[in-house]
Amino acid sequence: MMENIINELTTNGQSVSIDQIPKLSFEELHDEIEKCVAEPDGHCISYYAIQNEKGLTFIACLANDESHSIRVISCEMKAGEKKKTLAISKNHFPFHVYEREISENFGVDFFWHPWPKPLRFPYNAVHGREINEYPFYRISSEELHEVGVGPIHAGVIEPGHFRFICNGEMVLHLEIQLGWQHRGVETLMLQKATLLQKNIIAESIAGDTAIGHGLAFTQLIEGLGDIRIPKRVEIERSIALELERIAIHTGDLSALCTDVAYQLGSSVFGALRTPVINFTQSWCGNRFGKGLIRPGGSNYIFRENLRDNLNKMLDDFEVRFKAIADRTFNLDSVLGRFEKIGHITEKQVRMFGGVGMVARMAGVRRDVRWSHPSSGYQYLDFDPVVLESGDVMARALLRKLEVEQSIAYIRDLLTIWEETKDQNIDSPPINIKLKPNAFNLSMTEGWRGEICHSAITDEKGEIVHYKVKDPSIHNWMGLALALRNLEISDFPINNKSFDLSYCGHDL
Amino acid sequence: MLSEIKILGQHGKQYIPDIRKAEVPSPFRGLPEITKGSDFPIPEDLCPTGAINTSLRTIDIGMCSFCGECEHRFPETIRFTNNHRTATNDRNALIITEDQRGSIELNPSLVRKEIIGVFGRSLKLRQVSAGGDNSAELELGACGNVNFDMGRFGIEFVASPRHADGVVVTGPISKNMSTALEICYTAVADPKLLILAGTDAISGGIFAGSPALDRSFLESHKVDLYVPGNPPHPLTFINGILDLIQSKKHQK
Numbered sequence A: 001m002m003e004n005i006i007n008e009l010t011t012n013g014q015s016v017s018i019d020q021i022p023k024l025s026f027e028e029l030h031d032e033i034e035k036c037v038a039e040p041d042g043h044c045i046s047y048y049a050i051q052n053e054k055g056l057t058f059i060a061c062l063a064n065d066e067s068h069s070i071r072v073i074s075c076e077m078k079a080g081e082k083k084k085t086l087a088i089s090k091n092h093f094p095f096h097v098y099e100r101e102i103s104e105n106f107g108v109d110f111f112w113h114p115w116p117k118p119l120r121f122p123y124n125a126v127h128g129r130e131i132n133e134y135p136f137y138r139i140s141s142e143e144l145h146e147v148g149v150g151p152i153h154a155g156v157i158e159p160g161h162f163r164f165i166c167n168g169e170m171v172l173h174l175e176i177q178l179g180w181q182h183r184g185v186e187t188l189m190l191q192k193a194t195l196l197q198k199n200i201i202a203e204s205i206a207g208d209t210a211i212g213h214g215l216a217f218t219q220l221i222e223g224l225g226d227i228r229i230p231k232r233v234e235i236e237r238s239i240a241l242e243l244e245r246i247a248i249h250t251g252d253l254s255a256l257c258t259d260v261a262y263q264l265g266s267s268v269f270g271a272l273r274t275p276v277i278n279f280t281q282s283w284c285g286n287r288f289g290k291g292l293i294r295p296g297g298s299n300y301i302f303r304e305n306l307r308d309n310l311n312k313m314l315d316d317f318e319v320r321f322k323a324i325a326d327r328t329f330n331l332d333s334v335l336g337r338f339e340k341i342g343h344i345t346e347k348q349v350r351m352f353g354g355v356g357m358v359a360r361m362a363g364v365r366r367d368v369r370w371s372h373p374s375s376g377y378q379y380l381d382f383d384p385v386v387l388e389s390g391d392v393m394a395r396a397l398l399r400k401l402e403v404e405q406s407i408a409y410i411r412d413l414l415t416i417w418e419e420t421k422d423q424n425i426d427s428p429p430i431n432i433k434l435k436p437n438a439f440n441l442s443m444t445e446g447w448r449g450e451i452c453h454s455a456i457t458d459e460k461g462e463i464v465h466y467k468v469k470d471p472s473i474h475n476w477m478g479l480a481l482a483l484r485n486l487e488i489s490d491f492p493i494n495n496k497s498f499d500l501s502y503c504g505h506d507l
Numbered sequence B: 001m002l003s004e005i006k007i008l009g010q011h012g013k014q015y016i017p018d019i020r021k022a023e024v025p026s027p028f029r030g031l032p033e034i035t036k037g038s039d040f041p042i043p044e045d046l047c048p049t050g051a052i053n054t055s056l057r058t059i060d061i062g063m064c065s066f067c068g069e070c071e072h073r074f075p076e077t078i079r080f081t082n083n084h085r086t087a088t089n090d091r092n093a094l095i096i097t098e099d100q101r102g103s104i105e106l107n108p109s110l111v112r113k114e115i116i117g118v119f120g121r122s123l124k125l126r127q128v129s130a131g132g133d134n135s136a137e138l139e140l141g142a143c144g145n146v147n148f149d150m151g152r153f154g155i156e157f158v159a160s161p162r163h164a165d166g167v168v169v170t171g172p173i174s175k176n177m178s179t180a181l182e183i184c185y186t187a188v189a190d191p192k193l194l195i196l197a198g199t200d201a202i203s204g205g206i207f208a209g210s211p212a213l214d215r216s217f218l219e220s221h222k223v224d225l226y227v228p229g230n231p232p233h234p235l236t237f238i239n240g241i242l243d244l245i246q247s248k249k250h251q252k
Helices: A026-038 A095-106 A185-191 A195-204 A207-224 A231-259 A263-284 A304-328 A332-338 A346-352 A356-360 A375-379 A392-420 A472-482 A488-498 A502-506 B002-011 B069-073 B135-143 B175-187 B199-203 B234-245 B247-251
Strands: A042-052 A055-064 A069-078 A084-086 A109-111 A145-149 A161-167 A170-177 A438-445 A450-457 A463-469 B032-034 B058-060 B078-080 B123-129 B155-157 B166-170 B193-197 B225-227
Touching (some): A026 A069, A026 A084, A231 A263, A356 A472, A472 A488, B135 B166, B166 B199, B193 B199
Parallel strands (some): B193 B225
Antiparallel strands (some): A042 A055
16 A cells, blocks of 8 residues: 555645545654655645544645655544644644634644644634633743733734743743634535535635635635636636736735835835736736636636726836835845844744745745646746845845746736637636545645645535635744744834735634 | 835835725626526526525525626626725615616615714724634724725724724534623623624534524614625725714715
8 A cells, every 4th residue: 555655646636536535544644744844845735634424534734846856645534532642733833724724613722732722713614612711821030021912903903812931021922812804704604505605705715815715715616526627717716816916915015014104115016016916906806806717617717908907007106116116125224124024944934934025034945836837827937036144134035036026927927818818708607516535735826835625425426525724823922932032012124024814824 | 315215116005095986897796697587497406505596586695605606607697896885784675686787775764863962983803713814804994994895984993892882793603602702792881883794703604503503692782884895905994993983974
């Protein structure tokens, strides 16, 4: 058995039969995971448990970025067995979130888990604790004090609770407690019957990433339904995803300028976001791209007039963006607040399994567009932007460079689009017949990072399990580490520089 | 200094001069229109949020996720116009019938007396996201940016409920946020406004019926303004609030 699992490879968005997923013992599962993560480019993209009549099935999706491969393996915990097993997170910390989720939902005891705490207080938690009963880390000392912030924050943002342990103004430790936004997304994915309902839930997992999550859902369904879509649609979807990235990155640069009291940057970057989201609205009627991405076709076909408007918008945007970005990143008063603040190292990123922007700003080359390309990225020679310094400056500069890169790639995509623009695009079907007893996994690189959706169908082709992973679930730990030994007044700019998702984490 | 002048030159005038008359270009999905007297071929289960009532031939934009599916399938029956003036204080006014044409209006008789005159020149709001997906939150944030500049009317979001005249709720109200929302609302001094922004807040939207929600907050507090949309457009929000706090002028 061990020999043939080595060849069990799957690719982003291509479904496999459930029978093809190797069933291992816990020891074998641990060994396989250890082998994968021992490689510098290996990481676990999703790990979760499914309850069925037989007991619990654990599924691990492992990826190697350099070899562009994905492997899926599984393991059973029979109903009668004791729900107890050695924690993978004991040796490999990125699993701490996965195991906390499994423990919270199914009561599995992971012994030697380094941080065994509730993750999001879902409605179906087995621990029965309320959200205000989170066991915070405490240090008893007369020298130290605690500061609690949230769940409701000063700005117009989502809720989360931050607990600082401070020595004077210095933060010794920050613990982030989430779960406030829990809406039961994964349950609703099964409860809501129609394809469109599921699609709209996917777009609402994180409304600022409607394209990223919508595309992950769409690729997943198309893989399960064995649907080939025209190259033209693939190109158009990637254009939409890059526009989402440009818009949010630009808005974040505005917010970062606000936090360091650079009024001009705040206003100009803020105003620059508007033409980008207004373009998306002129395409699909919604500034966030809700409704644009649908499995099996498109309701909003990209036409020549949109192409012309997009080119015009980008030309104008580019000039204005360059002027304000050049000024911002040469201004001593801004750099003094960005540089060497909230620093995390490559080693730390690898330790907590950072993905997306958080990985790339500290020297870790991790980007789905490069490692597991789908849609339009298959036709590009994609090269991610990677910075080294890991501070607020790196996170700000990465946004600037990625905006410039996205503009360049949109232009490349538009060139490819010209060759495909005569292809016919269908309206999205109301129903898509999915393959029975199949598993699929789909990844996209949203502006925050690696999004992964996976699903399993039963013998009738109905979805019986749906799993969502937003990149923020890994990256919140990065913010907690970045705050160590900083002044507490540096928290807002650090929080903004990460700009992680609360609802994507809480589901 | 020179580069800053150049940037300011490029930046130009960004603000929308007349918020009250501003329009959002098509294909923005604003107020829907139902064709009068035609067949109503839309099947019951087409609408993902159950906003369409096929026997009464209505669409409830407090429940609508604005996906536009009904329009794509049955363009002869339902059409989304680009009219963004959909905010109202009357929940029933969000149920669009065949006869509805033109903007949704505020019902002046439902405006509480203490609101009229008190908040007309200055209104400070505390926003609470209770399971919101961050799109409505971003649009509320955009209300104060250089384009929409809600601050010109004296309307602002503030950090503390103690500084606020009202609460704006986004999201379907998750069970985990229900207590915090109640505490925040209680902390605002009377008289105070309660505004629901977005389909999720008004009806639960696509999340309606989820076991992870607790919407009992809305049973015990009167809602002063409903702002539909997924997410609500800044112009819908700002105009809705102006209609509400200037409703005395509105009545003439």
